[in-house]
Amino acid sequence: MTTTFKVTGRHVFNVWRIMRSEQTLGSYTFENVAFYLLRKRVPRHTPATLTRWYNSESPVHTARVLGYFRDRTVMTLDILEESETTTKTAEFARVFGVDFHSVISRGSQFKVESFLFRIAKPESFVLLSPSKQDVGKQNAAECMPLIMEPLSAFYNGPLVVLDFQYLYPSVMIAYNYCYSTCLGRVADFQGRNKLGSTDLDLPPGLLEKLQDHITIAPNGIIYVKPSVRQGLLGRMLTERDGEAGDEERQERQGALTRGSSFPYSRCLSAMSRILDARQLGLEYIASVMYGYTSATYSGRMPAVEIADSIVQTGRETLERVGVWWTCVFEERRPIPCEIQAISVIDTTAKWGARVVYGDTDSVFIHLKGKTKEQAFKIGYDIADAITAMNPAPIKLKFEKVYLLCVLMAKKRYVGFKYETPDETEPTFDAVRRDGVPAQTKMTETCLKILFCTQDLSENFIFAKEVRMGTYRRGIACIAMPGKVQAIRLISDKVPLPPGVAVAARRILQDENDEPQYGERVPYVIVCGDSHTRLVERAIYNVNHQTIAHRRVLLHYQGADTPAGAHLANRFKIYEHFQSARCLTCSCTAQDGKLDLVCWIDTDVLLGICEACHANLQVTIPTLLLRLRKGEQMLLSASSEPIACMNIECPWLYERTKAEQKLDFLEGLRTLIEDLDVS
Incomplete structure (x- = not known):
């Protein structure tokens, strides 16, 4: 958590590593950490933009660069204060008996030995x-800890942990x-x-x-x-x-x-x-x-x-x-020997319990046919009984109750969690950070539909309607996090992992743009052609990650969904043709052509139809009114483009849409000028 940069008389922290060890986030960029800890959206400017502003002759640009770094410096201190890094480190130093810097720079063995020395010395012990x-x-x-193979299934009864x-x-x-x-x-x-x-x-x-x-x-x-x-x-x-x-x-x-x-x-x-x-x-x-x-x-x-x-x-x-x-x-x-837990639980008839999973120090107990209130009562009874059978201070603690749960494999389970008997609204307990945000959202929605309705037809409808292309939440929703631990030399013979490949390209452009060790570098996989590798094709990743993962979850409910794996491959016929629509009456040309055409985007051609072209006295005022409304919206816009590139901010994508509308207005002006000439 320290840095190689040393200052005499000062402690220098690597705040990124501190946040990575203390916070549970999908991304540990400065902007994302500031948003989750300080609830503030922070702009991110590329080094090229900052260099251009700093070398600019305009004092406004120079002041903007200085203010940018000033704000980030102040917010770094705010992040440390909000996470209580200084308070916790100081208390750790008092508890461990080490200096402030050693709490961060030294490992666990050093801290244990500092503890152990103070107790061993009065007893005249010397550490080996x-x-x-x-x-x-x-x-x-x-010896190995006990990790049972779980009884994978969908449990609609209480599951006590x-x-x-x-x-x-x-x-x-x-x-x-x-x-x-x-x-x-x-x-x-x-x-x-x-x-x-x-x-x-x-x-x-x-x-x-x-x-x-x-x-x-x-x-x-x-x-x-x-x-x-x-x-x-x-x-x-x-x-x-x-x-x-x-x-x-x-x-x-x-x-x-x-x-x-x-x-x-x-x-x-x-x-x-x-x-x-x-x-x-x-x-x-x-x-x-x-x-x-x-x-x-x-x-x-x-x-x-x-x-x-x-x-x-x-x-x-x-x-x-x-x-x-x-x-x-x-x-x-x-x-x-000590009284053992799993066998007691399985053989006690009054509980009617069955252990379906055990992992080192925890047990998952299925109470078939029991209600939530009965599950809490039986769970506390089991915890008290097992605690009484073992010597102090060994204590079996009641953790939670899953009511509707999918138990997939070791350390992989998800369900509606209740921690107190009075709790009416359950918590959806499923936290994974190694996937795509879109995949996480789709899986969570599917599971909630399954738990709330237990109707597979609704899940099928959701799986059919929700596709990767329908997500309009920006690149951050479909960006895959690739952890970078070592960057090798780029070679044509040895393919690099996607995250490492993106990091290597960044280093080729800027030697100082090197990611931290263990940093998650986001990348997006696009639709590749037939000559690219499978891992570089979006359809392959959708089939083998997003849809396949959801298919495994639904399998425990008894659903056989082999067709779901090909949803991403289905294209509708109109996707292969370009449509044309009239700007005045919004009708679609029957033959796919309009009299006058202005290009707005690659999917739709916008112009005017033959009927509107024949009635220019109505068409031109209508187009001018539309142009005027668009220009009025631009009166409050900035005089220069906004250079923020924070992909985790939704305003980046809203701004991109607004820029596309600006291109539309320019095309509309050109169309009106052509109509006046004609």
Whole structure:
């Protein structure tokens, strides 16, 4: 998020990267970010236009350039203030214990170690610093999170979503998984008791002495219980969460005791932002703690055995119930594993529930034949029951209810979402940014029709009427976002991806016009001829992206729509001929020809018919009146063309239409002059 540009005594931010990491947008141009954060439309001028204005002899043009950059500078500061970048970064620095610049420039491992150092030092622990070679010699990971293959279908009954709140951090706290509590494997692996990049050399008789005070993880790694030693990783999470919760409760309680003369919302306006930023920092630490132990490639202190213990315990927490597994110790003693969620849900008759999808820490439960109110009640009952079966702080949290939902594949689902029982208007939960805006709009409309009416005939009518050519919302509606990560040399032998090809052409025109790493470069695919590649043809992309995607969605409702894939290929016969229309009486010439013709656009020829040409006393005043109305509309127009090229602004396309009308007026004037001469 930083930049290579350095200023002594100043922090230099790459605002584009900050917005890309914090905001969820389809495009991260300055104009689009300013619109969504500041609710302002910002003009965009090309470098050629700005150069021409700056070199112009007119002071107005020079002032316009300076004002353009002044406004963008001020709005950049407004964007940082609106996104609370400075507040959050400062609070992150206090929570992590690092300097302000390191919050932005350094990675997650540096922040975790800063946290860990402050807790490890009073306990006389020293953090290990393995080399890259030692990290590469670790044992391979053995465990994977549970990601079930979903039962793909259209569900017209309630679909309850339950989520384990911070599953991996909760597992570390509940079972005391940590570097400082690990005693290695139950049995040596290949003659070594290896932990991460080092070997454990336990004193003789230690395991026998601690046999009643140990926990054996599902992957066979031994940990001591908190009664012997509390793990540092668990302390990091519990102590910070406790401090943040106490501070927040004190601040909010203090605001409430001030009475009505100092409103609650007004009192907490500044403090809430600070507490929210602090809570985000704590959530960040909790989310990256597991990643610190499992960073097997570039880790600073990885331990794949601890990471496997966390993953496998979380998997079994989600998987099945009542499993007793036998630990291998001096005596074969059964130790109860954690109570598992999915099997409990499937086997409890009073709920009548069925798990149709599970993903790492969440479950999707289908309640066939239940109402929305019953779904909320059963969902809360399931969450409370599973939470009570697991050790604290493992908690199954009720998230939401989908009433009418399409479950397609892993991490791909869409439906009407309800988060509270009192909610009457559902939220359409479908967020994807990797497609064309027109495709997103068409898919969303089709799904809403399907959910609201469950009538496939209406969907067919919509699919037949809505075509790519009927969208009049500008290029931004059909522009495809292509992510650019590396620009290779242009070669005739190796075709470039479309986004990279557009970026390469921009660089050939201007070496400084290079996109950011990971920037989405929009491009539009037009109708290519028979010699172009398939990916460069608009019809191919429409069939294999927009229509094909909608056909897959409708397939789960039982609709077979093979003909829909050819809608974009259907042309009507009049599209191959040019029509002609009279400007006075609006009649269409039967033979496709008019007496006098003026070209307005490539599709329609406008002129006057034979009857109107024979009655010039009525025709010419009618045309003059039409010309006068058009010229009156132009009285308030700018004296010079507007050079804004913001493709995300709808006024760009309205202005283009107005310019086409100006061409029409010029052609109309020429036609009137020809009639006067004749």
